[in-house]
Amino acid sequence: MARAALAASHPTEPELEVGRRQRNKLDKRARILAAARELFSRKGFPATTTAEIAARAGIGAGTLFLYVASKEDLLVSIFHEEMDRVADAAFASLPRRASVLDEIVHVYGALIRFHERDRGLARVFVKELMFVGEVNRASVGAFIDGLQRRTAERIEAAKARGEVDAAAPSAEIAVHCFALYIALLQRWLGLGTALATAEHVARLRLAFDFQLRGFVRGPRPARPSRAPRARA
Amino acid sequence: MARAALAASHPTEPELEVGRRQRNKLDKRARILAAARELFSRKGFPATTTAEIAARAGIGAGTLFLYVASKEDLLVSIFHEEMDRVADAAFASLPRRASVLDEIVHVYGALIRFHERDRGLARVFVKELMFVGEVNRASVGAFIDGLQRRTAERIEAAKARGEVDAAAPSAEIAVHCFALYIALLQRWLGLGTALATAEHVARLRLAFDFQLRGFVRGPRPARPSRAPRARA
DNA sequence: GTGGAAAACTGAGTGCAGTCAGAAATTCGC
DNA sequence: GCGAATTTCTGACTGCACTCAGTTTTCCAC
Numbered sequence: 001m002a003r004a005a006l007a008a009s010h011p012t013e014p015e016l017e018v019g020r021r022q023r024n025k026l027d028k029r030a031r032i033l034a035a036a037r038e039l040f041s042r043k044g045f046p047a048t049t050t051a052e053i054a055a056r057a058g059i060g061a062g063t064l065f066l067y068v069a070s071k072e073d074l075l076v077s078i079f080h081e082e083m084d085r086v087a088d089a090a091f092a093s094l095p096r097r098a099s100v101l102d103e104i105v106h107v108y109g110a111l112i113r114f115h116e117r118d119r120g121l122a123r124v125f126v127k128e129l130m131f132v133g134e135v136n137r138a139s140v141g142a143f144i145d146g147l148q149r150r151t152a153e154r155i156e157a158a159k160a161r162g163e164v165d166a167a168a169p170s171a172e173i174a175v176h177c178f179a180l181y182i183a184l185l186q187r188w189l190g191l192g193t194a195l196a197t198a199e200h201v202a203r204l205r206l207a208f209d210f211q212l213r214g215f216v217r218g219p220r221p222a223r224p225s226r227a228p229r230a231r232a
Numbered sequence: 233m234a235r236a237a238l239a240a241s242h243p244t245e246p247e248l249e250v251g252r253r254q255r256n257k258l259d260k261r262a263r264i265l266a267a268a269r270e271l272f273s274r275k276g277f278p279a280t281t282t283a284e285i286a287a288r289a290g291i292g293a294g295t296l297f298l299y300v301a302s303k304e305d306l307l308v309s310i311f312h313e314e315m316d317r318v319a320d321a322a323f324a325s326l327p328r329r330a331s332v333l334d335e336i337v338h339v340y341g342a343l344i345r346f347h348e349r350d351r352g353l354a355r356v357f358v359k360e361l362m363f364v365g366e367v368n369r370a371s372v373g374a375f376i377d378g379l380q381r382r383t384a385e386r387i388e389a390a391k392a393r394g395e396v397d398a399a400a401p402s403a404e405i406a407v408h409c410f411a412l413y414i415a416l417l418q419r420w421l422g423l424g425t426a427l428a429t430a431e432h433v434a435r436l437r438l439a440f441d442f443q444l445r446g447f448v449r450g451p452r453p454a455r456p457s458r459a460p461r462a463r464a
Numbered sequence: 465g466t467g468g469a470a471a472a473c474t475g476a477g478t479g480c481a482g483t484c485a486g487a488a489a490t491t492c493g494c
Numbered sequence: 495g496c497g498a499a500t501t502t503c504t505g506a507c508t509g510c511a512c513t514c515a516g517t518t519t520t521c522c523a524c
Contacts, residue, residue, distance in 0.1 A: 025502090050481060060504040065482060123363070130422035131359045137423060176412065176439055179419075183411030190362035191369060207408055213446030257472085282511060292474040297512060 029067050031057040036074050045124045069133045079125040086114045100158040108181050109201045116197045123189040148174040168215035180207040261299050263289040268306050277356045301365045311357040318346045332390040340413050341433045348429045355421040380406040400447035412439040
């Protein structure tokens with residue numbers, strides 16, 4: 001019936017009728033992602049049904065699942081795309097003459113600030129991220145690897161300028177920074193910690209600082225160790 | 233009808249009839265957990281239906297949800313109980329005269345070995361753990377806090393015997409150890425890394441080692457930094 | 465005991481993610 | 495152009511987690 005209405009809206013030029021079948025698969029996938037993005041952010045993840053998304057994308061309810069494996073995969077696809085952009089922008093805007101720590105916090109802080117825009121969606125995304133199905137696994141893996149590789153590059157650069165011990169295993173440190181990012185993010189979004197974003201970033205900075213300890217050269221002022229809040 | 237059959241099976245002693253109503257709520261909850269445990273481990277999480285669990289526990293399908301908030305919460309409750317026991321046992325069997333690192337790896341290694349018994353269930357559990365609903369939040373929080381507190385105690389003990397710098401913030405380090413544990417566990421169970429358990433524990437040890445760097449006193453042999461596998 | 469309020473339970477019902485048998489469109493050999 | 499083979503699409507259908515209006519059981523005041 002949607003189809004009939006569409007055709008009827010151009011009754012005078014039937015040869016120009018751009019039916020659903022003419023739009024190709026890539027276009028269809030793009031429309032699916034756009035529809036889902038709009039509905040998820042307007043109504044929230046649980047309140048959005050896959051049928052709605054399909055309708056808004058102009059396809060049958062079943063067709064949706066020829067393009068995505070599940071409702072959750074759909075969310076991950078959307079976020080993944082945007083996170084890619086955020087990470088690229090963050091690495092492209094690194095602070096000048098800053099310490100490695102500041103550089104790394106700059107990048108992960110950007111990701112956290114991005115998640116803050118819609119905590120409800122971010123919560124679901126972060127929950128699913130590490131458990132994506134076969135379809136998205138490669139791209140999620142590539143995203144994480146890219147993040148870690150570029151983090152390691154910052155550490156290598158710091159080595160080159162003598163800020164970090166040349167023996168420091170950059171790749172491993174980068175892996176651990178990501179681990180800390182994910183774990184603290186989950187605690188922030190998952191369990192009900194009402195921590196402000198700035199506080200959360202500060203915690204992450206502290207964690208990264210710990211991670212870099214023992215590798216950063218030169219006098220390191222013994223920062224006053226703030227006692228952690230009971231369940232922060 | 234199940235009720236009628238039960239009553240009919242003891243027709244000669246009606247006053248002794250132990251009907252469903254006599255068993256109290258605690259008993260009922262215990263039966264629910266037992267039924268779920270058996271079915272989850274025999275058939276797996278997705279293949280088990282809540283109706284089956286209710287039937288096996290001898291209650292109505294709807295009654296189940298007066299005791300647990302969701303199927304996932306049910307799994308978390310079960311695992312939580314068992315993890316509590318595993319953690320207690322691990323802390324009670326700490327290696328003698330060992331380093332802090334060995335002590336901490338002993339505890340988290342026990343948890344990992346526990347998860348290995350059924351990776352399918354562990355996968356779901358670890359995914360849900362940080363995102364439990366209101367009902368289990370307090371108990372999960374208490375479990376995590378207990379783990380971190382006892383870890384911090386090991387660090388404090390190491391301080392007392394001069395192994396660790398007195399200025400090291402034990403509580404924060406313990407928090408970060410847990411973060412590393414969770415994040416690496418998710419990567420192990422979530423994304424399809426076919427890492428053997430021993431390898432996984434070795435990775436965790438390396439992570440904890442990094443975390444303790446800068447705080448452990450005395451000469452620390454620069455271990456050959458194994459390059460991390462491309463996507464391990 | 466008895467009546468009546470409160471608590472606990474029930475299973476038919478609801479809504480939705482995901483499936484699948486068949487329809488429609490597309491491609492291709494001739 | 496035409497039929498057959500192949501790909502793509504569809505929406506009615508299925509199965510299951512979870513709900514809720516109605517029922518049963520328990521508690522308690524008298």
